[in-house]
Amino acid sequence: MDEQPADSLREVEHELTALLRRGRAISWEIASEVHPNLEPNAYGLLLWLRRSGSTRLTDLATRLGVGKGTLSRQIHSLEALGLVRRVPDPSDRRAAQLSLTEEGQRRFDAARASRLGQIRQALQNWPARDVAEFARLMRQFNDAWG
Structure with missing residues (x-):
């Protein structure tokens, strides 16, 4: 692959920083839409649970790149809010399956619709092919990042 020009890499860094800053602000808003006591970084965790339907804590920790202890504490707080349930894994009673509760799913879906x-609205004037390409490039970037 060709060496990337330094100016282009700095522009990517600048735009990524702006996107992350905006994303953090939006995360505060959307987390409070899901539940007033929800930590902003928990939205991503709820997103993964919504996508997977049900998953083991260890698999989710691996996918998110966080320790099992950290994830367990986050799940505990989501359970206390009534958004997530933890049930024994039928194939291994020592493990737990995590999923959204009906209330968690309802609240998440409403907040996601808002997001x-x-x-x-931000992409309304973009041609459909550009939106598809933007999604493809973001996925490629995220896959390359790790």
């Missing part, structure tokens, strides 16, 4: 509305 998707914001994204839709």
